[in-house]
Amino acid sequence: MPFYIFKISPDDELEYLDAEEKYRPARDKVRRLRREAAADDPVSYRMVFASTVAQGEMLLTSKAHEERIIGDD
Numbered sequence: 100m101p102f103y104i105f106k107i108s109p110d111d112e113l114e115y116l117d118a119e120e121k122y123r124p125a126r127d128k129v130r131r132l133r134r135e136a137a138a139d140d141p142v143s144y145r146m147v148f149a150s151t152v153a154q155g156e157m158l159l160t161s162k163a164h165e166e167r168i169i170g171d172d
Contacts, residue, residue, distance in 0.1 A: 102146045103155035104129055109141040113156050116144075 102125035106114040116132075119125035125146045132144040149155035 100148055100150050101125075102148050103152055104132075104144065104146045105155065105159060106132075107143045107145060107159070111160065113159060115152050115156075118152075119146075122148075 101118040101120050102122060103115065104117045104119070104125060106116055108114070117128065119128065129144050129146050136142065136144070145159060147155040147158050149158055
């Protein structure tokens, strides 16, 4: 299964960017994207290990939803 890389906007919209078969290249790509982003840019970059892009989106959106609920306590 590949590692999918996504750009996440402040309103939790996902944009698929790329895929890597190995962890290290995916990690390095996400770190580079984070470094190159402007300091005032509110987007974030994440990678997820999934069998399809759709599954990766589902995993990231369910996690974002859970974090919002926990953060509201």
